[in-house]
Amino acid sequence: MQIAEQQSVKTACWSCGADVSGPLCAACGKVQPATEQDYFAVFSLPRRLSLDTKVLEREFYRLSRRLHPDLYARTSELEQQWSTEQTSLVNDAYRALKDPIARTEYLLKLEGMAIGEETTGKKQQPPADLLEEVFELNMQLEEMRMGGDDPQLRSDLENAKKQFEAQLAQADADLAALWAKWDGALAEGDLTAQMASKEEMLALLDRRRYVRNLVRDVNAALDGQSGDAPTP
Amino acid sequence: MADERIVGIDLGTTNSLVAFMQGEHPVVIPGEDGVNLVPSVVAMTGADARSFVVGNSARKALVESPERVVYSVKRLMGRGIEDVHEELKLFPFRMAEDIGPGEVLRIKLGEQQFTPSEISAHILRQLKRNAERYFGAPVAKAVVTVPAYFNDAQRQATKDAGRMAGLEVLRLVNEPTAAALAYGLDRKKEGIVAVYDLGGGTFDISILKLQDGIFEVIATNGDTHLGGDDIDNLLIAIALDDIQGELGLDLRANAEAVQAIRKAVIEAKIALSTETTSRISVELPDGKKYQRELPREAFEQIIKPVIDRTKGPCRQALKDAQVTPEQIDEVVMVGGSTRIPAVRQLTDEVFHLAARGKKPHIELNPDEVVALGAAVQANILGGGSAATENMLLLDVTPLSLGIEALGGVVAKIIQRNSTIPASATEHFTTGVDGQTNVAIHVVQGEREMAKDCRSLARFDLKGIPPMSAGLPRIEVKFLIDANGILHVSAREQRSGQEAEIEVKPTYGLTDEQVESMILESFDYAEQDFAERQLIEARNEAETILTAVEKAPGNAAWQQLSEEERTQINMLADELRVLRETGERTAIQASTEALDKATRRFAELMMDAAVSSAIGGKTMDAAGENLGEAPTVPHPFAPAEIK
Ligand SMILES: [Zn+2]
Numbered sequence: 001m002q003i004a005e006q007q008s009v010k011t012a013c014w015s016c017g018a019d020v021s022g023p024l025c026a027a028c029g030k031v032q033p034a035t036e037q038d039y040f041a042v043f044s045l046p047r048r049l050s051l052d053t054k055v056l057e058r059e060f061y062r063l064s065r066r067l068h069p070d071l072y073a074r075t076s077e078l079e080q081q082w083s084t085e086q087t088s089l090v091n092d093a094y095r096a097l098k099d100p101i102a103r104t105e106y107l108l109k110l111e112g113m114a115i116g117e118e119t120t121g122k123k124q125q126p127p128a129d130l131l132e133e134v135f136e137l138n139m140q141l142e143e144m145r146m147g148g149d150d151p152q153l154r155s156d157l158e159n160a161k162k163q164f165e166a167q168l169a170q171a172d173a174d175l176a177a178l179w180a181k182w183d184g185a186l187a188e189g190d191l192t193a194q195m196a197s198k199e200e201m202l203a204l205l206d207r208r209r210y211v212r213n214l215v216r217d218v219n220a221a222l223d224g225q226s227g228d229a230p231t232p
Numbered sequence: 233m234a235d236e237r238i239v240g241i242d243l244g245t246t247n248s249l250v251a252f253m254q255g256e257h258p259v260v261i262p263g264e265d266g267v268n269l270v271p272s273v274v275a276m277t278g279a280d281a282r283s284f285v286v287g288n289s290a291r292k293a294l295v296e297s298p299e300r301v302v303y304s305v306k307r308l309m310g311r312g313i314e315d316v317h318e319e320l321k322l323f324p325f326r327m328a329e330d331i332g333p334g335e336v337l338r339i340k341l342g343e344q345q346f347t348p349s350e351i352s353a354h355i356l357r358q359l360k361r362n363a364e365r366y367f368g369a370p371v372a373k374a375v376v377t378v379p380a381y382f383n384d385a386q387r388q389a390t391k392d393a394g395r396m397a398g399l400e401v402l403r404l405v406n407e408p409t410a411a412a413l414a415y416g417l418d419r420k421k422e423g424i425v426a427v428y429d430l431g432g433g434t435f436d437i438s439i440l441k442l443q444d445g446i447f448e449v450i451a452t453n454g455d456t457h458l459g460g461d462d463i464d465n466l467l468i469a470i471a472l473d474d475i476q477g478e479l480g481l482d483l484r485a486n487a488e489a490v491q492a493i494r495k496a497v498i499e500a501k502i503a504l505s506t507e508t509t510s511r512i513s514v515e516l517p518d519g520k521k522y523q524r525e526l527p528r529e530a531f532e533q534i535i536k537p538v539i540d541r542t543k544g545p546c547r548q549a550l551k552d553a554q555v556t557p558e559q560i561d562e563v564v565m566v567g568g569s570t571r572i573p574a575v576r577q578l579t580d581e582v583f584h585l586a587a588r589g590k591k592p593h594i595e596l597n598p599d600e601v602v603a604l605g606a607a608v609q610a611n612i613l614g615g616g617s618a619a620t621e622n623m624l625l626l627d628v629t630p631l632s633l634g635i636e637a638l639g640g641v642v643a644k645i646i647q648r649n650s651t652i653p654a655s656a657t658e659h660f661t662t663g664v665d666g667q668t669n670v671a672i673h674v675v676q677g678e679r680e681m682a683k684d685c686r687s688l689a690r691f692d693l694k695g696i697p698p699m700s701a702g703l704p705r706i707e708v709k710f711l712i713d714a715n716g717i718l719h720v721s722a723r724e725q726r727s728g729q730e731a732e733i734e735v736k737p738t739y740g741l742t743d744e745q746v747e748s749m750i751l752e753s754f755d756y757a758e759q760d761f762a763e764r765q766l767i768e769a770r771n772e773a774e775t776i777l778t779a780v781e782k783a784p785g786n787a788a789w790q791q792l793s794e795e796e797r798t799q800i801n802m803l804a805d806e807l808r809v810l811r812e813t814g815e816r817t818a819i820q821a822s823t824e825a826l827d828k829a830t831r832r833f834a835e836l837m838m839d840a841a842v843s844s845a846i847g848g849k850t851m852d853a854a855g856e857n858l859g860e861a862p863t864v865p866h867p868f869a870p871a872e873i874k
Contacts, residue, residue, distance in 0.1 A: 061446055065624055069653065069714040073402050073613035084713050088653035095650060 023067055023086040031072065034085040038110055039093035047107060047186060049179035053098050060094045101208070104175065104201055107182075113202055127207045133163065137214060144221045154222070161218045164211055171208040178204060238373045238402060238614045239363050240410075240606025243352060243390065245306040245433045245459075246568075248272050249603035250359040250374075256619040258414060258607035260600050261366045263287060263358075264772070265827070269599065270362070273303040274354045276341045286358035289775070292834055299326065300341050305355075307433060308337050308348040309393075310386030312739045318457070334687070334738045349389045349741065350749050353396035357751055360399055365765075374399045375610040377602050378716075380406035380429075380436040381454035381630050383676050384688050385739045387716050392746045402613050404715040407431075408438035409627050410605030411566040412447055414596055416623070423561030424450075426549075428579050428592070429602075430542060431567035433459040437546050439553040439560070445622035451553035451649045452630045453545035460501075460569040462538045467497035467526075470534070471512060475522055489517055504528050505571040532574040539578055546582045552649050557584045563592040570598050626651050629712050636673035636682035645710060648678065655711040666698040670706060674718070687738040688718060697727045769819045773811045776826055780804045788836035800829050 013020045018027035025032060040047050043059050065071075067090060072083040096106045105115050126134040137160050143153055178201045185193035240258070242249045247269040251260045260268040265288055275293035277283040277300070285293060293301055307319045313331045320327070328338040328345045338345040356376075363371045376399075378390050387404050394401035405413075408427035415425075422443050429436040436454040440447055471493050476482050483489040496514040503510035509527040516522055550557065560583045569575060576594075580586050596604065612620050628649045634642035635658065645656035660670050670693040677685030696704050705725040712718050723729070741749075780800060783789045789797070803826040810822050 061444070064446070064626060068624060068626070070403070070609075070612055070624060074615060084653045084711070085655075087714075088655040088711055091651040091654050092656075095654075 023063075023090075031067065031075075031079050031082045031086060033082050034089050037089065039096050039106060040110075042089055042093040043097065045097075047110070048183045049104060049107060050176075050183055051097070051103075056094065056098055060090065060098075063090045100172070100175070101205070104179070104205060108198060108202055108205070111198055113198055115202070115205070126210060130167070130211075133160070134214065136160075137164075137218070141217060141221050157218055157222055161215065161222070164215050164218065167211045168208065168215060171204060171211060175201065175204055175208070236373065236614065237363070237367055237369065237371055238375065238610040239359075239371055240603055240608070240610040241356065241359055241374050241376045242407070242410075242600075242603035242606055243306065243355065243376055243378075243393075244272055244602075245304050245431065246272060247599065248355050248359060249600060250363050251600075251603040251607035252363065253607050253611035253617065253619070256617075258604040258611075260603055261363050263362050264365065270355070270358060271303070272306065272355050273301060274305070274351050275301040276344070284354045285775075286354050291838060292779070302339055302341065302346075302351050304433070305339070305348050305351045308339070309352065310348075310383065310389035310739050311337060313337060336739055336741055347741065347749065349393040349746075350396060350751075352390070352393035353749070353751055356393055356397035356399055360397060361768075365768075368765075372398065372400055373402050373610075375403045375405055375606045375613065376401050377405050377407045377410050377606050379431075379434045379454065379456060380408050380438055380452045381434065381456050382406075382716070383631055383686050384716070384718050385686070388740055391715065391717065392741055392749075395746055396749050396751050398751065401715075403609060404717075405606055405609050405625070406436070406438065406449075406452065406627055406630075406716075407602045408436045408452070408564075408566060409440070409447065409449055409625060410603075410609060411564055411596075411601045412438070412440050412442075412605065413608040413623070413625060414601045414605035415564050415593060416442060416447060421562070424553075424555060424559055425562045425564060426546075426560045426583060427564045427566060428542070428546070428570065429454075429566035430539075430569040430575060431459050432569070433457070433461055435459060435542050435545065437542070437549045439549050439555065446624050446626060448626040448651070449628045449649075450555075451549045452628055453549040453552070454630065455541065455545055458538070458541055459567075463501060463535050463569070463572075464494060464497055466534055466538065467501065467512070468493050471497065471514070471522065471524065474524060475516065479516075479520070481516070481518070483516070486517065493522075500526050501531070501572075504531050505573065528573070535572070535574060539572075539575055542575075542578065543582055557582065558588065562590070564601075565592045565594050566598050566601055568599055570594070627714070627716075628652060629654060629716055631676045631686070632678055633688075633710060633712065633718065634675050634677070634682070634685065636675060640682050642675060642677075642680060642682050642685060646712060650712075652712050652716060653714055655709060657707060657709050660693065660706045660708060661702050662696065662699070662704050663701055665701050667701065667704075668696045668698055669694055670696065672708065674710070674720075689720075689738055689740070691720065691722075693722055695729065696724055697729065699726070766814060766816045766819075769816045769823070770811055773807055773819050773823045776823055776830070777804060777807060777811070780826070780830065783830075783833060786837060788833055791836050792833055796829070796832065800826070800833070803829050 011020065012018065013025040013028060013030065013032065015030040016025060016028040018025055020026075020032050023032055023034070024030065038047075043056065043063075045051065064087065067083055067086045069080060069083045069087060072080045075083075096102045109115055140153060140156055140160065144157065178197055182194065182197040182201070185191075185197055237252060239261070240251045242251075249260050249268055249270065251258050253259075262268050263270050267288070270287040271291055273287060273290040275285050275290035277285055277293060284290075290301060302325070308316060308325065312334055313327065314333055316325075316327075316337070319325065326340040328340055331337060336347050338347055339351060356374075360371050360374075374394060376390060376394055378387055382390070390404060391401045408429045411429065412425055412427050423441075425440045425442055427436070427438045427440070429438075434454065434456050435458040436452065438449055438452040440449050442448075468490065472482075472484055472490075483493075492514050493512075496512050500510045500512045504526065507528070509525065512522070512524045512526055514522050550560075563579055563583050563585060565576065565579065570579075570592075576592055579592050583592075585591060608620060608623070609625060611617055612623055612625070616623070629646065629652050630648060632644045632648045633646040633656070634644045637643045645658055646654050660672065662670060672691040672693065673682060674688045674691070675682050675685035676688050679685050693706055693708070696706065703726065706722055707725055708720060708722045710718060710720055781804075783800070792800075803822070807819070807822040807826055810819050813819070
């Protein structure tokens with residue numbers, strides 16, 4: 001555990017004074033202090049949601065090869081620190097963008113939307129069209145918890161699992177369709193359509209999160225675990 | 233400096249090694265005794281806490297002053313007194329009595345006390361000296377390996393040890409990742425690789441993606457309390473059960489006997505890696521001899537519960553990496569315990585190897601591969617060479633980082649398996665009007681409640697301008713660097729003030745404390761190197777001569793033949809004369825000859841020493857612990873007691 005001073009933002013290269021627009025000075029090649037940037041900007045991408053993760057990975061490797069602290073072990077302490085900050089920004093951005101759900105959540109947050117459980121804080125309501133299935137599932141899970149592990153119950157749970165997994169797959173497909181809607185509205189500069197697709201994505205993410213939690217609970221019940229991650 | 237040498241160090245629980253890149257290949261640098269492995273044993277030889285010996289010479293010191301010797305200190309790095317109860321039952325650590333919860337441990341050596349980092353610093357300094365002797369030039373920078381599953385405090389303690397030893401630790405590299413680098417050098421391969429690392433005390437599993445020279449770790453998992461030691465303890469329990477059953481003799485509290493049994497079972501275990509049967513054979517205190525035939529089949533049945541515990545972390549790592557066993561292209565085996573055929577079979581089963589016509593990689597010595605990989609990383613940090621061109625390592629943090637929120641619940645801010653460096657920014661505010669302090673508790677781990685996770689540090693954000701509750705907006709940035717070590721910075725955004733932070737690291741040392749523990753070094757850069765080497769050669773001569781002078785007082789001396797004793801005395805006389813000359817190489821050659829002549833004597837002494845080393849209160853506890861252990865079922869042939 002160490003403590004570091006935060007660096008202030010600069011616009012001219014600290015070394016040669018040339019104008020700087022990226023992590024490295026185009027004129028002298030020196031690493032620059034990290035500036036506040038959104039994750040799309042880190043990869044010089046528009047805020048589009050459909051993206052080729054293979055291309056993203058290539059770009060991630062390319063940036064890593066130029067910014068990683070391993071390449072700055074022989075430079076000044078300050079340059080090492082900047083390389084660490086620049087690389088952490090690239091890593092954080094790559095982590096958020098490569099995963100479809102994290103990417104969507106990040107975009108919505110960037111666009112000022114309040115996301116899911118972390119901000120609402122209240123217990124999520126089941127989606128209206130799933131009320132009946134959820135009610136039945138909860139009964140079965142309760143029975144399992146009480147110690148009733150008979151073959152019938154197990155097969156009921158297996159069926160419920162399949163059903164909710166299908167729901168999850170459907171949500172993913174729906175999400176991809178909403179991405180296209182967002183990307184189109186973004187390209188056309190249609191703010192109304194952008195807002196509409198954001199609202200739809202937000203609702204879909206809520207639904208997806210709910211279904212995902214159900215699948216996790218069923219899996220935990222079938223494995224006979226509490227669902228808690230193992231600890232070292 | 234182009235020719236500045238950066239070494240790679242494997243700071244192990246049982247043995248440590250130093251390696252460097254010689255041209256295209258990493259090589260291990262041997263110690264003065266010509267052996268690659270330096271036992272991780274440290275002994276204080278003088279009363280003033282300044283003279284220390286490390287490695288085989290420290291093991292020799294076990295004879296005369298076991299209370300001044302420490303081994304397996306890696307188990308204590310970055311840990312608190314409440315973490316080490318199990319360790320204290322099994323290892324003869326003598327801890328200071330006044331260590332409070334959350335404090336850095338202190339180990340007693342004679343009248344003095346030392347932190348685990350200080351003890352490790354002596355091992356690092358010995359490796360540094362070995363490298364300097366080999367190069368004939370100073371060494372000041374190193375890459376040091378740590379178990380992938382080491383937490384922040386354990387990593388910081390390792391880095392501190394480097395600083396105390398006069399080594400700048402350029403990078404901490406995870407052991408399985410280092411092993412992958414060592415293998416990756418020869419085979420510029422693409423694909424997904426699993427590294428299975430089962431050592432003496434820890435287990436790590438890492439899954440990497442190799443592409444165009446990039447080694448990207450995608451998931452890691454492990455168990456810091458799982459290794460070959462657990463296997464030894466099971467076999468010991470069986471032997472003790474046998475002896476009690478047959479003779480009514482309870483040896484659990486007899487530290488000397490337990491240690492003799494430990495030695496015997498380890499020998500039997502090692503034999504079973506190549507033979508289909510072996511024999512545990514040990515002399516008992518009453519003169520009887522305990523013998524047990526140990527067929528490999530029986531051995532495998534006994535150790536199954538232990539090695540099966542590696543399956544869970546493997547499966548979790550596969551799951552986190554989002555790959556199936558079939559997608560693993562290669563499996564690399566690291567650590568001495570992977571010599572056990574049943575362990576190889578287990579990896580075969582977990583990763584479906586034989587079914588796919590594959591075999592785990594065992595080409596590189598599992599005891600050396602980590603140090604070799606550290607040397608590769610050292611070469612990369614030094615600017616690289618033709619052999620390492622284009623190689624870049626992208627590692628991950630093994631444990632999630634979180635902050636304790638209301639009700640003791642953990643809010644995770646950086647998930648495990650995030651590529652490092654990684655960062656997270658969090659905003660905090662006040663709950664009471666005019667509040668000027670906010671306390672933050674940072675933890676590491678996967679559990680829901682802060683009390684079940686590892687406490688890293690408690691911070692106080694101070695100097696917040698007095699405002700209405702909820703109005704201040706304090707931005708705190710958490711950054712895990714490429715070593716896996718956390719850094720924190722903070723700023724109050726409404727006033728634009730940098731918030732002052734006072735960190736109380738749990739189980740850690742402050743900068744000032746580390747500074748005060750820096751070992752008195754002989755700094756080669758400041759002195760003429762040749763002169764320094766001569767002094768060192770004379771010191772070594774002095775050490776062995778002193779030992780020879782004391783030898784006749786030891787029982788082991790009488791076990792030597794008349795011829796052996798005459799030879800030793802003659803060589804000692806010769807060295808006494810040479811020592812006074814300025815002929816360094818002659819002194820060294822003579823010292824070496826005398827060392828060789830006394831080797832059998834040293835072995836005889838050591839056998840006697842191993843048992844007396846366990847004399848402290850802790851080994852009594854070791855006996856008790858074994859007594860509590862569940863009796864191991866072993867439906868095999870009865871033991872013979874003669
Ligand atoms: Zn410039």
